[in-house]
Amino acid sequence: MEIELNQQQRIIKDSVRKFLAKEITPLVEDHETGRKLISKDIIKRLEPYGYASGLVAEEHGGLGLDFVSYCIMVEELSRTWASLRTVVTSSALVTKLLSRKGTERQREKFLDQLMAMDELACFALTEPNVGSDTSALEAKAERDGDHYILNGTKTLITGGSLADLVLVYAKVKNDAGGKGITAFLVHKSESSFEARNIRKMGMHSSPLSELAFVDCRVPAENRLGEEGEGQRIALSGLNEGRVNVTFAVVGLGQAALEASIRYAQERVQFGKTIAHFQLIQDMIVKMALKVDTARLLGLRAAGLVDRGVDCRREASFAKLYATEAMVEVCNQAIQVHGGYGYTAEFPVERYFRDVRHLTMAEGTTEIQKLLLGREILGVSAFA
Ligand SMILES: Cc1cc2nc3c(=O)[nH]c(=O)nc-3n(C[C@H](O)[C@H](O)[C@H](O)COP(=O)(O)OP(=O)(O)OC[C@H]3O[C@@H](n4cnc5c(N)ncnc54)[C@H](O)[C@@H]3O)c2cc1C
Numbered sequence: 191m192e193i194e195l196n197q198q199q200r201i202i203k204d205s206v207r208k209f210l211a212k213e214i215t216p217l218v219e220d221h222e223t224g225r226k227l228i229s230k231d232i233i234k235r236l237e238p239y240g241y242a243s244g245l246v247a248e249e250h251g252g253l254g255l256d257f258v259s260y261c262i263m264v265e266e267l268s269r270t271w272a273s274l275r276t277v278v279t280s281s282a283l284v285t286k287l288l289s290r291k292g293t294e295r296q297r298e299k300f301l302d303q304l305m306a307m308d309e310l311a312c313f314a315l316t317e318p319n320v321g322s323d324t325s326a327l328e329a330k331a332e333r334d335g336d337h338y339i340l341n342g343t344k345t346l347i348t349g350g351s352l353a354d355l356v357l358v359y360a361k362v363k364n365d366a367g368g369k370g371i372t373a374f375l376v377h378k379s380e381s382s383f384e385a386r387n388i389r390k391m392g393m394h395s396s397p398l399s400e401l402a403f404v405d406c407r408v409p410a411e412n413r414l415g416e417e418g419e420g421q422r423i424a425l426s427g428l429n430e431g432r433v434n435v436t437f438a439v440v441g442l443g444q445a446a447l448e449a450s451i452r453y454a455q456e457r458v459q460f461g462k463t464i465a466h467f468q469l470i471q472d473m474i475v476k477m478a479l480k481v482d483t484a485r486l487l488g489l490r491a492a493g494l495v496d497r498g499v500d501c502r503r504e505a506s507f508a509k510l511y512a513t514e515a516m517v518e519v520c521n522q523a524i525q526v527h528g529g530y531g532y533t534a535e536f537p538v539e540r541y542f543r544d545v546r547h548l549t550m551a552e553g554t555t556e557i558q559k560l561l562l563g564r565e566i567l568g569v570s571a572f573a
Contacts, residue, residue, distance in 0.1 A: 277310065318400075350385050372418060435548055473525060
């Protein structure tokens with residue numbers, strides 16, 4: 191297993207970091223404190239680095255980056271601006287699925303605009319009554335000639351109100367379990383639906399939306415895969431999704447760690463910088479160890495993805511550990527900053543708010559434990 195980045199990966203890390211520091215960092219504070227939503231023009235600036243096209247194979251016009259390289263880019267983006275990271279990687283997830291599972295016609299219709307970051311996509315699985323148990327989806331799609339009629343509500347959708355293309359999961363049959371679940375590519379220019387943004391704890395510059403589909407007509411040619419194949423499509427990207435989340439939280443943990451080191455080296459109490467105090471060193475060493483451990487677990491899983499090796503266990507370990515540990519790291523960063531840590535004068539309160547939701551996304555902490563328990567013990571504790 192490689193734990194050192196190769197030369198190309200180091201170059202990617204350095205060049206992305208420099209670009210983000212120059213072009214993106216200056217926008218963050220003003221947007222986040224003013225709850226200003228990220229514009230498409232900001233997203234477009236990321237295009238040359240392959241944030242949308244990176245995971246698309248060269249034969250489909252993408253950059254065909256290795257997954258480790260893409261994860262490094264995700265960490266850097268998250269370290270800079272979690273709101274931007276979340277809308278960009280949600281869209282990239284759909285772009286990748288479309289490139290791999292879509293028909294020639296679907297790629298022709300949608301792929302270029304997404305890879306160029308002129309358009310944005312979102313992933314719409316969760317519903318008001320359906321979260322962890324995705325087999326219970328209530329959204330329905332009924333065939334009507336060369337269209338499907340879609341009815342249902344999707345909620346907690348990252349980038350929903352900003353997206354041009356929504357990957358919607360709905361049931362075409364009333365079969366028990368996940369059998370009837372089908373995926374549809376719903377484009378704003380062809381089908382109408384309503385979007386409403388939901389206020390949330392952090393990532394104030396990224397929209398989190400509820401999407402309502404009422405008798406929404408979707409061309410049948412936009413069905414992704416066969417009827418009933420939706421759950422398989424959703425699950426097909428799960429390991430990559432979990433590793434992606436791992437690097438998203440590592441980026442925030444790294445930012446919180448760096449801010450804490452800076453502060454500890456500058457803040458003077460009792461005639462010394464607080465870096466001199468053993469209890470501060472204890473906090474910072476533990477934070478650094480957690481960030482390192484999470485990154486290593488992520489690199490192991492990402493490396494397995496690159497080699498095409500099944501990594502269900504490694505991806506779940508990385509996601510479970512990293513999300514829980516980075517919440518602790520960001521919380522601890524506030525402690526290192528003392529009272530200032532609780533104010534918006536320093537970025538650590540934002541890191542804490544921004545990192546918090548990732549113990550929920552891509553399968554909650556509890557779901558990861560159930561999956562790992564089943565994997566390790568050979569018996570299922572799912573209800
Ligand atoms: C900021 C943010 C962005 C999101 N973006 C998207 C998106 O882009 N697209 C999308 O489709 N969804 C998105 N989601 C939704 C996310 O995927 C869900 O929140 C997640 O799947 C959990 O579902 P739920 O919130 O309904 O919780 P529930 O499933 O209702 O769970 C509630 C609690 O019960 C626990 N629980 C559930 N089942 C079990 C069990 N069998 N045993 C033990 N404990 C259990 C859970 O772990 C949790 O603690 C987003 C959520 C957030 C907060």
